[in-house]
Amino acid sequence: MIAKMIFSASLLVIGLSNSVHADSGITLYEEHCASCHGGEEMGPDRVAPPVFAVKGHYLNHYEDKESFVKAIVAWVKKPEINRAHMPGAIRRFDLMPAIDISQEQSAKIAEFIYDGQFQRPGWYAEHYRQEHGEDPK
Ligand code: HEC
Known part of the structure; x- marks a missing residue:
């Protein structure tokens, strides 16, 4: 558990309640999503929007956990x-590839993203203002 938390430190996940085992949301996230969506350390050389930003955009559209x-x-x-909520990210990074995991696995990952708290990267507020013309919530 401690080692796992150190390994996950780059994500700066705070207040994680579910236990960490092979098919927990955080483990699945790290295996299938973190290489692109990473965490706070992502700089200008990133290949995808940070998970913090993905979560924020999805919360704007889907407030409750189920949707x-x-x-x-x-x-x-x-x-x-045509279903994307982050068209600016597609222009910048191209469309995300489909990820070959089960529906159950992606649901666990999505729950982890919904429940977890991810730190906003330092560059993010300025980027959001440029992209949306307003401050991030
Ligand atoms: C190979 C890199 C890569 C991997 C791996 C990856 N993504 Fe992405 N993802 C991207 C890129 C690039 C974008 C931004 C462009 C877009 O929206 O398609 C993105 C965007 C997204 C979005 C926002 C889509 C929108 O525009 O509405 C969500 C949600 C998302 N990813 C979830 C995930 C989850 C969950 C995983 C792991 C199961 C994952 N991604 C794995 C590259 C990746």
Whole structure:
């Protein structure tokens, strides 16, 4: 558990309640998503929006956990431009590839994203203002 938390330190996940084992949301996230969506340390050389930003955009559209999880599960299975909530990210990074995991696994990941707290990267507020013309919430 301690080692796991150190390993996960880059994500700066605070207040994680579910235990960490092979098929927990955090483990699945690290295995299938973190290489691109990483965490706080992501700088200008990033290849995808940080998970903090993905979560924020999805919360703007899906407030309750059930619809949030459903939307992420659908996205991971088949990313499509006409369903995207982050068109600026697609212009910048190209469309995300579909990720070959089960629906159950992506639901666990989505729950982890919904429940976890991710620190806003230092550069993010300025980036958001440029992209959206307003301060991030
Ligand atoms: C190979 C890199 C890569 C991996 C691995 C990856 N993503 Fe992405 N993801 C991206 C990129 C690039 C974008 C931004 C462009 C876009 O929205 O398609 C993105 C965007 C997203 C979005 C926002 C989509 C939108 O525009 O509405 C969600 C949600 C998301 N990813 C979830 C996940 C989850 C969950 C996983 C792990 C199961 C994952 N991603 C794995 C590259 C990746």
